[in-house]
Amino acid sequence: MPQPKKQGTATKRSATAKRSSSAKRTTTKRATTKRAAPKPQADDSLVRLNHLRDSLTKGVMLTGDRIQEVVDDAVKRGRMTRSDAEDLVQRLISLGRKQTEDLIGDIEQLLGRGASTGGDRVLRHVDKARRAVGIGSFPILGYDDLSAAQVTDRLTDLTPAQLRKVRDHEKRNANRKSVLQAVERKLK
16 A cells, blocks of 8 residues: 655655764764874883883792792692692793793883883893793893993893803903993902
8 A cells, every 4th residue: 555645755854864863973983083193102112111010010930949849849748749740830831931931022022112211120120030930041131232331230130150141242242341340340
């Protein structure tokens, strides 16, 4: 049965009203999108630096020896079997090394984007954690990119063997007198 024209006209008006209101919403969304300016890259670096700082402060550093002691004690008390204990220690050490490598990668990426002195403190802590876990052969991360003052600051936590590695590397490469003197003072 054919519908009267009035209803057809009302339906057309309703459809037109819906289209115009959706067009207004689309325009509003576009205007909102245009207003939101992208954040500068420096803000991104600060966010990453804060994330790394949080990761370091919330993290726990355990040496492989300490983990082994605790697990050996659990085996001695009969709380777990020797094979389960060995598996657990290996998994924990592997996870710890992976987390450390990920953190080092994040820091290297952050420093590549121009982090300043805040990144320097973080790197010092990462170096210490990396040495404790036994990752990497050279004791100071990103050594060749550091200034003499930065290298001197990082010498405080090094063992005599690590200091000798730094001294030998420095002699073969930049041969900075201030660094070499600082290493010799630490070795005495």
